[in-house]
Amino acid sequence: MPTIVVLGAGVSGLTCALQLAKRKEHAVTVVAKHMPGDYDIEYTSPWAGANVLPMALEETSRWERRSWPELRRLAIEVPESGIHLQKARVLRRIKDEEAAFKGSLSDGLFVVDPWYKTMMDDFRELDTSELPAGIRSGCEFGSVCINTAVYLPWLVGQCAARGVVFKRAALKHVSEAAALSHTGRRADVVVNASGLQACRLGGVMDATVQPARGQTVLVRNEASPHMMVLSGCDDGDDEMAYTMARGVGGGTILGGTYQKGNWDPNPDPSIAVRIMKRAVDLHPALTGGRGIEALDIIRHGVGLRPLRAAGVRLESERIDGTCVVHNYGHAGWGYQGSYGCAEGVLELIDEELAKPKSKL
């Protein structure tokens, strides 16, 4: 039975481990410094909203396209996963001309007539009578919101039930992972799902990976029936306005920021006030018109999205004699691309395992 070690227990590593374990053909070990249940600035996944708002341009949409059916299925058939269906409204401001969306943090999301209109449920352009002041156009579609505090442990449980073994370890070099399989055998393949830490991990040291800092406020107030996102805001290019209601009692996430190169792990109080003001403007029903003073705060959060200059790294490489399949650099779409990327990882593993041993 081929031996696989997955380095990383964020959404990327756990989804790969689960998809491998479902095949019942591999001995899978997950090795990670941080695991679900931890909240640490080196560990991005627990800090995400998270929802599905397609961000890729059509030519790079494979990862999101291939993830959506499974995330939607989980929302409909597996409520204990912490994923639930929620309508999303994407609002394009008059000030944000379409050309400006290209190359921006959300790339394809705000494009008029987007590729994802045939993928998401019940996609429709909003009627002008439904648009708030200052909004040129917008669309609505059926999406999902993921309660990450429930979903990540659920992934661990699904893996464990299929025989995946978990180990805690902080590695200095990616090749150390090859010796950590629970089988005692050397790994045939190591999956590198180290997220932002790929810029510091020996053997990888990817200098093109940097944080895109996301600050959020989690509140008890309810923002139904829609998740909302605005194409821009007046508080700067690295700030955003979005709301999403997490299922199974997860509260409502108010966002946010997208601050490239910023490693600050501490919530900035001024930014927090701006986030709350924008959220209440966007979604007055949050506080019944009573302003931000009526927000009931659970927690302020900061997570660092793993932003890679050339986009996600999904490729294999031989490092110190071991095949390493890289899967890192998902920026702000790690959940909504998780199953598609895991599929890509499995293809690369199959290619490696199909090689005659003498050529390895």
Ligand code: FAD
């Ligand atoms: P991580 O979650 O960081 O996991 C990395 C793992 O590798 C950890 O277990 C870590 O301990 C381990 N590791 C790293 N280095 C080592 C080492 N040397 N030794 C041992 N272990 C190591 N995405 C969406 O799809 N939708 C959203 O709505 C969304 N919203 C977001 C909002 C915010 C505020 C933020 C911050 C992110 C958001 N994202 C969203 C993005 C998403 O969270 C990330 O893309 C995703 O979590 C990255 O996951 P990962 O598994 O690659 O990395």
